Structure formats: structure tokens, C-alpha cells
Amino acid sequence: MTMLLSLLAALTLAQAGAETAPPPGQTDLVTLGEADAPVIVHAYMSPTCPHCADFYRDALPLIEKDLIEPGKMQLIIRGLPSQPVGMSVAGMMVIECAPDSRAAADRIFNQQHEWIEQAKAGDPKPFLEETAAEAGLSAEETEICMTDQALAESLYNGGGAAADAYGFTGVPSFLVNGEPVGGDKLTTIDDWRAVVEAASDE
Template sequence: MITRRKALTHTATGLVLAGLCNFLPAGLIGAANAQEAGAIEDVTLGDADAPVKIVEYASYTCPHCASFHNDTFEAFKRDYIDTGKVHFTYREVYFDRYGLWASMIARCAGPDRYFGVSDLLYSTQSDWARQGDPADVAASLKRIGAQAGLSSEEADACLQDAEKAQALVNWYEENVAADNIRSTPSFLVNGALHAGNMSLEQIASLVEEAS
């Protein structure tokens, strides 16, 4: 359940954004804050004209979300997204600052590498997301970013971008409120809400019903 959502509400001057800066070189803060956050856009896969639209709400620190992406998503993408049956949208949910940081690294890698970074984040979730020290988490996320071509300086600037972090939190809160999201993973299938991890058979059944 989204039990910690309110902890992110006051991030303009609060703990989450402070947490972005408390372990990185101080010299990077000014340059990062000078970046424009820009509009937050959905990340999608597949044909926008596909008959079935699926929106997944998930958190990079959610074990059930990792299970779906590690065990089911590849086959789902092959059978339903790549074949033009489903247009897929992925929307991040932020239970905690680590999930927010992971999202920022994925987005800073760029749209062409976003889902590749997502795969790495989910496949290694038990390694980076369970670390107790924020500096260790940041270092792990920077290593994942490096696999997608982000330099250490680019990853530092990404994690220091307080305006982008606040924009993402605002975007997340608006989305979950509008779609009545209470847990992750949750799936909107042509607007109908279904909560919980899904097998390929379960999500395939929903696609067939909505087609």
C-alpha cells in the first residue's frame, strides 16, 4: 500500500530534496539547480493506435513490481506490445527517496535507454534498494547509470536536480490521485483498474477481454 506518500508532499524544502544533496559534492548543487526541470512526460512502448491501452503504476523499490518486470514483462512485451495489440505506459510511484532517485537516473539516461535502465533497476533491486546508507544507494544507482552511458558527472548532476525531483513528485501525486492508485503494481487496462502482480496468463486475459 502507498503508506508513505505523504512523506514526499513537502519536498520543496523538505527531506527528499535535502536527501538528494547531502552526500554529493557541494560544487555540483548550483549547476544542477540551474537546470530547467521541464514538463514530465509519460514513457511508453508500442503503437499509440493499439486497441488496448495499459498504464502500469510501479515503484522501483517495490518487490512485487520487480517480480512482474523480471518474470513477466519480457514475454508480455513480445506477445502484446511488439505485435501492436497493446500501447503500454509506465508511470513511476515514489514510496521513498530511493525510488525517486532511481527514476531520475532512468529518465536522465534518455527515452531510448529508459526501459533498459528499468530492466537493470528491477533485476538488481535487492542489491541497491536494500542498502541502508544513502551514499551507498546513490553510488549503486550511478553504476547502473554508467551502464547506460551516463558519466559520473552527468549522474551527479541528475541526482542533484532538485527542480526535476519536485516536478516528478508533483506529477506522481497528480497521477495517483486522478487514477485512484492505492498499491503497486497497479494496471489500468482501457481505464479499468486492476491491482497486484500479474502472471502472463492474467494480463493476457485482461487484454483479450478489452480487445
């Protein structure tokens, strides 16, 4: 079974069991900052979401400089699939499997347009294979990762469970010290500073 057929099979199993399976735990894909920061933010994102790519490319560098590096907050990226779901989950799988998860996430989000165009041309797989290689996975390890049905199910179901639990209606969405905050409330660095300051005072 090829990489993409295996992934599609995994997602079919995940969808079939979603109503009866217990809510799965969430998978931390990338963690930035220290665990003892006063504010912990979980960012729910999809590798195929244009708004997520905008956040990652434009806002995240400012957040890192102003809030994460000074120790004011920790940011943990988790997956919440969006269309096309197969590609979205595949991107999450590469980030999760890669020894350098940050490098994988950087390439997937910062070069999302290139990946989408490649997919439109007929095959999204080469971009993911190149990403996996740059992030420390061998070709064999990449194949094992991308045909791991249990991992695909976990990431797919985990994102759905988060959306149900926190009422997320889109991505990116955030939890700030466990409280849901929609991405539309965090559009500028000033928004982030204000939210983090308020959460620090609680």
C-alpha cells in the first residue's frame, strides 16, 4: 500500500470510530519556551490552513521575540485538521515524527503555498519527503511515519476532540492558560501582549 493510500485508509478508520472511541489525548507537535512560564498557550493549527501559515510566518516571530524568549509565555502547537484533511494530517505526521519538529513546521507553514501548488499539480508527497529529510528523517523512517495508521488516527481524532471540547470553529484557535480564545481576538502583537499580561495577573 502506498503512503497516501495508507493515510486515506487510516482516516477512514478514524472517521468510522470517532463516535464510539473515547476522546484521545492531544499531541504536542512543537513546543516553544519554558514549561515554567506564567502563561501557557496551546495553538491549534492545520498545515493546510492559510490563516495558520500567516500566523506562523508573520506573528510568531514577534511573539517569540517579545513574549516567549523573555519567559513570559510558552507556546505549544497542536494539530487540528482542515481541508484537504489527508494533506493536513500528513503534514502533522511529518512534524510529529521528525527529530527536528521545529524545522519541519517551519518548512510546512512558511512554504505552504509551494506545497499546495505541488499538490494541485498532482502529488503532495515530494514536498513532505523533502521536509522530512531536512528535519532529520531518513527515507525509510519517512515511509514508516507516513504509513503509521495509528498515528494518523490519533492526530485526526485528537484535533476533532479538541474542537468539540473547546468549541473551536476554525483554525488557528488558542487556549490561554486553558481558556479558549479565537484567532480573531489575537491578530496583532498588541493583542498578544494584552492577553498574556491579563493571564499573568490571574
